[in-house]
Structures are given as structure tokens and as C-alpha cells.
Amino acid sequence: MNFFKKEDPKEAQRSNDRQLRRTNRDLSHDYKQLERREKELEMEIKKLAKTGQISACKTLAKQLVQIREQKTKNIAMGARVTSVGHQAKTMGSMGTMATAMGTTANTMKIVDKQMPLEKFAAQMRDFQQTNDRMDMKAEVINDTLDSMLDVDEGEEEAVINQVLDEIGIEVRGKMPSVPMGTSDFTSTKTKTGNDISDADLDRMLASLKS
Template identity: 40%
Template sequence: MASLFKKKTVDDVIKEQSKELRSTQRQITRDRTALEKQEKQMELEIKKMAKSGNKEACKILAKQLVQLRKQKNRTYATMQAVNKKMDPQKTLKTMQDFQKENMKMGMTEDMINDTLDDIFDESGDEEESQDIVNQVLDEIGIEISGKMVRAPAAGKNVPGATAASSKGATISDDEIERQLRALGVD
């Protein structure tokens, strides 16, 4: 039985995961860079508002700056979490374990199929097939086992066969009926 899953090599899976990891890292780096730019702009804006004496605007911008820095710190934590989860050695071990178990499952499946095939072959399929053939032949009026054994062979055993062939005469209807009765055909 064919496997339902497309088999991937360990190297293929590692390449895919590495590609996804690099893509995620680039996106996090871009986000972090954008946050750093916003942070610098806010710091400049806070200084500008402080020089102009607008304390209320400074407080609002300072709160936004604190939120921005927290967000930036979360990106660092996210990056560390991704690196920890995507440890290539752990991934490689997991994939090797998966591949080993997949091979075991395939071998087990083959053994089960072979065993089932052996069981079904030994279960009397040939006898059952012969019984079906005999039943069909009986239904259409041909009995193989009983009547064919009792049928006389052509030649010496058939009374009048040699006489008819040597004389060139035809066999009479009475002779044919007698031979059919001897065969058991009514």
C-alpha cells in the first residue's frame, strides 16, 4: 500500500525551517529598526517641546516613548524565543526520530500486508473457486466429476465403433439411444 504522505528528507525540512527562521529574523530586525527610528524622533520631539516650554506635550510624548521602548524590548524577547524554539540541532534530532518512526511504520505495514496476503491465500480460496466453477457448470447442465469418469473412450471400448468405421455404415438411432442410456443421459 502506497504511503499517503509525501516523504521529505531531513535536509529538506531543515532547509525549509532555516528559510522560515531567517525570514522571521529579517522581519523582526526591520520592525526593531523602525522602532529605533521612531524612538529617536520622539526623543527629538520631546526635547523640542521642552525647549518651547510645553510640559503637557512632553508628558504625552514621554508616555509614548515608554510604550515604544517596551515594544522594542518585546521584539528582542521575541527574537530570543524564536532562536530558542528553532534550535537546528533539536530540529535535526526531531526529524531523524520522525524519519526512523516513519520507516518502522512502513516496515510494519509491509509485514502486515504480507501476513494478510498469506492468510487469504491459505484460506481455501482455490477450493471455493473450484466449487463455484462446478456450481456454474452444474447449472448449465455440464457435470464434470461424475459423468466424465464413466464416459467410454473412443475406439475399442465403444461397441460397433470399429464395425461402423470398417463397414462405412452409419450407426442406427437405436444404437445411439443405447449408448446414451449407458452414459446416463436421458
């Protein structure tokens, strides 16, 4: 037997329950024997009373009183044993709850050590600051792109005119060798490059710009 081994609380509770049940069985057995003896004494007292043996009746009557008192004590003891059993179960349940609370407390301590409040708060602040910086950078980038891509209507018109002028210059350079058909840019008469005047070229440029 290992005297240094700590007894399991559940096993101790089961052992205690077995002992209490055995005690209750013994008390119940004693109570039944007392009842039988009580009935026997009652019958003997009646027989002695019929024969007029009063002194013997009194002696048996004292025994009967003692037996009845013992029965009362037996009932009280049985109630006490039952109460002890209930108290033991209650204590066992409280012990289980205390163990569960202790385990929960230890778990909470471990979690608290792994994530202390100061560290958690610092991480949250760092996350918020980083998120704010990213939002600011995104806003600056968007504003920069908008300013780069935003073209003033006057500037846009000037660029279009410049491109059309370049096209006009290119067209003017090629006009002598390219025959022109009937269109809004020329008269109804077919003209060669030598027949195109400056007025015709201006009308062509105006048509491209419109």
C-alpha cells in the first residue's frame, strides 16, 4: 500500500457511500429485530396478565419500554446517517465546484499572462495608428492622382487645337499629291492638290475641330 499516494476524492466519496449504506442496512436489521422482540413481549405480558402474574408483567413491561426507546434511537440514528450521507454528497459536489473554479482561475491566469492588458492596449493603439496612416497615405495618393489626371477644359481645348493644327500641317504638306473627292471640305467640283486654297484648308480644319 502506498501511504504517500493522495486518495482520489471521487473514490473516497464512493467508499464513504458504501459505509453509510452498510450502516443503514445494519440499523434496519436491528430495527426489525426490535420489532419482533416488542411483539413477543406484548404477547408474553398479555399471557401473564391473564394468569394474574402482575410482578412478571411489570418486569416485561420495563423491557418493552426499553425496546421502544431503542427503536426510537434506531430511527434517529438512521436519520442521522442519511443526513451525513447527504452532507457528504453536498461536500463532494462543493469540492468538485471548487476544483472547477480553481482550474478556471488557473486558465484565466495563463490567458492573462499570455495577453496582458497593457500589451493588448498597446497593440490596439498601434493597429489604430497604422490604419490611420494607411488611410492618410491613400487619401494623399488619390489627391495626387486626381491633380495629375485632372485636365483644365481650356488646356484640353488648346491641346486638341494643337493636334488638329499638326494634322492640318501634315494634310497641307500632302495635299498637292492627294486628289480630293466631293465633300464638305471642297466644292462640288473635283479638285487636285494644286486647286486647294487656304480657305478650303481652313474649312477642313474647322470641320475636324467641330
